[in-house]
Amino acid sequence: MKFWVGFFSIIFLLFPPNAFAYIDPGTGSFVFQMIIAGAMGALFTVKVYWKKISSYLKRLFSKKADQ
Structure with a gap:
């Protein structure tokens, strides 16, 4: 039973129905800012x-000298 619940959960997550939605400019710019902030944070950590x-x-x- 657990197998089938997990199996169908994965299927429903991989193949969602059509949402007919859009990403407005505010959300798009927020996602873009988060991607840039993550990249800058990673570069700062490496630095x-x-x-x-x-x-x-x-x-x-x-x-090694002993090999």
Whole structure:
């Protein structure tokens, strides 16, 4: 029974009926701003932790003397 409930839930989520809706300019610009803000936040996080990331990658891919 659990299988069928999960199966039909996934089917209904993957194939929704037509909504006949639109995205108004305010909502579209809000979504655009959130995408830009997420990208800028990710870039800032990489900038802050760049030394740690680069030193980890250097340690990971450097040739070891004992091999």
